[in-house]
Amino acid sequence: MLHLVGLGLADEKDITVKGLDIVKKAERVYLEAYTAVLLVEKEVLEAFYGRSIIIADREMVESASDDILKDADKVDVAFLVVGDPFGATTHTDLILRARELGIPTSTVPNASILTGIGCTGLQLYNFGQTVSMVFFTDNWRPSSFYPKIAENSKIGLHTLVLLDIKVKEPNLEMLARGKIRYEEPRFMSVAQCAQQMVEVEEEKGEGICGKDALAVGVARVGAADQRIVAGTLGQLREADLGRPLHSLVLLGRKTHDLERDFLKEYAVDKNVFEEIWERNYGKTE
Amino acid sequence: MLHLVGLGLADEKDITVKGLDIVKKAERVYLEAYTAVLLVEKEVLEAFYGRSIIIADREMVESASDDILKDADKVDVAFLVVGDPFGATTHTDLILRARELGIPTSTVPNASILTGIGCTGLQLYNFGQTVSMVFFTDNWRPSSFYPKIAENSKIGLHTLVLLDIKVKEPNLEMLARGKIRYEEPRFMSVAQCAQQMVEVEEEKGEGICGKDALAVGVARVGAADQRIVAGTLGQLREADLGRPLHSLVLLGRKTHDLERDFLKEYAVDKNVFEEIWERNYGKTE
Numbered sequence: 143m144l145h146l147v148g149l150g151l152a153d154e155k156d157i158t159v160k161g162l163d164i165v166k167k168a169e170r171v172y173l174e175a176y177t178a179v180l181l182v183e184k185e186v187l188e189a190f191y192g193r194s195i196i197i198a199d200r201e202m203v204e205s206a207s208d209d210i211l212k213d214a215d216k217v218d219v220a221f222l223v224v225g226d227p228f229g230a231t232t233h234t235d236l237i238l239r240a241r242e243l244g245i246p247t248s249t250v251p252n253a254s255i256l257t258g259i260g261c262t263g264l265q266l267y268n269f270g271q272t273v274s275m276v277f278f279t280d281n282w283r284p285s286s287f288y289p290k291i292a293e294n295s296k297i298g299l300h301t302l303v304l305l306d307i308k309v310k311e312p313n314l315e316m317l318a319r320g321k322i323r324y325e326e327p328r329f330m331s332v333a334q335c336a337q338q339m340v341e342v343e344e345e346k347g348e349g350i351c352g353k354d355a356l357a358v359g360v361a362r363v364g365a366a367d368q369r370i371v372a373g374t375l376g377q378l379r380e381a382d383l384g385r386p387l388h389s390l391v392l393l394g395r396k397t398h399d400l401e402r403d404f405l406k407e408y409a410v411d412k413n414v415f416e417e418i419w420e421r422n423y424g425k426t427e
Numbered sequence: 428m429l430h431l432v433g434l435g436l437a438d439e440k441d442i443t444v445k446g447l448d449i450v451k452k453a454e455r456v457y458l459e460a461y462t463a464v465l466l467v468e469k470e471v472l473e474a475f476y477g478r479s480i481i482i483a484d485r486e487m488v489e490s491a492s493d494d495i496l497k498d499a500d501k502v503d504v505a506f507l508v509v510g511d512p513f514g515a516t517t518h519t520d521l522i523l524r525a526r527e528l529g530i531p532t533s534t535v536p537n538a539s540i541l542t543g544i545g546c547t548g549l550q551l552y553n554f555g556q557t558v559s560m561v562f563f564t565d566n567w568r569p570s571s572f573y574p575k576i577a578e579n580s581k582i583g584l585h586t587l588v589l590l591d592i593k594v595k596e597p598n599l600e601m602l603a604r605g606k607i608r609y610e611e612p613r614f615m616s617v618a619q620c621a622q623q624m625v626e627v628e629e630e631k632g633e634g635i636c637g638k639d640a641l642a643v644g645v646a647r648v649g650a651a652d653q654r655i656v657a658g659t660l661g662q663l664r665e666a667d668l669g670r671p672l673h674s675l676v677l678l679g680r681k682t683h684d685l686e687r688d689f690l691k692e693y694a695v696d697k698n699v700f701e702e703i704w705e706r707n708y709g710k711t712e
Binding site for chain 1: 438441443444448513514522526534537539542543548550551553554555557558559582685688689
């Protein structure tokens with residue numbers, strides 16, 4: 143059987159008891175390590191699980207999935223996914239391929255940033271669709287997130303923005319010379335995301351994510367050093383939340399008093415936060 | 428410290444290793460048992476955790492929270508929540524009250540139905556706001572879910588519908604005679620939910636959740652006997668998914684081919700499913 147096992151958000155102890163039982167018994171253990179990362183190294187997981195782990199990069203999962211699925215009709219194979227197994231399309235695809243080969247599958251759910259973001263006190267049923275923010279380059283500034291945020295915003299909903307991570311990206315200069323060298327991993331920060339949102343707002347001008355829009359930045363959700371910072375996008379451009387992973391929520395106007403009470407504790411500037419909240423938020427419900 | 432510990436969705440082994448460590452060491456262990464329930468009894472949890480558990484009903488959490496928080500500035504108190512700790516407003520409120528009393532808090536995230544619903548193959552970033560469906564009575568048929576579903580539907584998004592549960596509801600007849608007797612617990616089924624949605628559509632007539640709209644019913648997500656059934660709301664009115672808990676997703680039109688491929692395996696009638704999908708879904712992306 144192919145078991146997709148969610149690992150949760152922070153460290154080796156975020157696996158569930160059910161998940162750990164599977165890992166301990168499986169014939170082979172893979173770790174999907176390109177759509178998200180834990181805050182601890184592979185070696186920490188191996189020591190805690192008592193198993194050696196095969197890192198499954200994008201190439202392996204997308205092009206060599208038969209290796210992963212080999213004999214899985216007869217033995218147990220564990221495929222570990224940071225967060226919840228269904229956080230990324232690629233895992234749905236893996237299950238479909240297992241089905242085609244007649245391999246039974248099981249999944250062990252776990253915490254995902256989609257619900258972990260509740261640590262901000264924002265009510266999960268007030269979130270609209272989730273968007274992703276990629277690193278802008280000089281000549282590639284995709285703004286496909288903007289209409290989606292605008293859709294959420296128009297009906298008063300919060301938007302969770304998932305921030306780009308780059309792991310195992312080939313260095314293009316070396317590649318042109320026929321050599322494969324990988325870049326250092328990069329993780330987008332809350333500050334970068336806020337900056338990109340404000341820039342795109344300046345181009346589009348629909349009043350969706352400008353400097354005065356309220357947002358919440360989070361870092362290392364579920365870890366002991368988790369951080370939450372609330373403020374305007376203008377303020378968050380300057381915020382330093384420390385090491386990865388970061389995420390951001392753009393607030394919707396349909397808010398609950400509890401959300402304000404919970405969040406203001408984390409405001410960059412309580413007065414600015416309360417003044418803008420009073421003026422622009424919490425009106426429709 | 429007050430620890431809010433998520434228990435996940437199905438049984439005693441869905442707690443995380445981190446959560447279990449806290450439960451084993453805490454001075455007192457409460458279980459919130461009115462916004463959601465696990466699929467196993469309290470006694471099973473107690474045996475597995477090696478701890479006795481105090482059931483915290485709505486009255487205790489909302490009116491007698493000081494009992495829960497007693498001495499939590501000095502000792503560790505574990506407050507167990509089915510799913511993720513931030514799934515319900517009431518837990519945010521408990522943290523705020525702890526803060527007022529100067530009691531430090533921590534939370535241990537876990538799987539929630541909001542992400543567990545990914546077992547349907549529906550992409551989580553294609554979901555809009557979440558709605559709740561309550562049991563209709565002869566003279567109370569709240570349709571506040573309808574405009575929210577309509578908002579999601581108009582921008583092509585899926586809607587997760589959380590189904591009513593009634594636990595520890597006083598029998599009104601006995602109450603009138605001055606006696607407190609509790610009703611048997613009740614859990615809404617996918618079939619009931621589909622029926623109520625179709626009825627409200629007939630009243631409102633905006634074409635949001637009529638008999639031919641595609642939906643997915645799920646039962647016991649994360650358990651060994653998890654079930655998924657896809658079909659029209661008309662078909663789901665007749666579906667029997669067995670014991671609780673159930674949830675339902677109304678499909679949005681903005682779909683991915685992978686979602687169709689994954690779901691059709693669970694269709695009540697594959698031909699009907701594919702025909703309606705072909706006609707009405709997957710057009711906008």
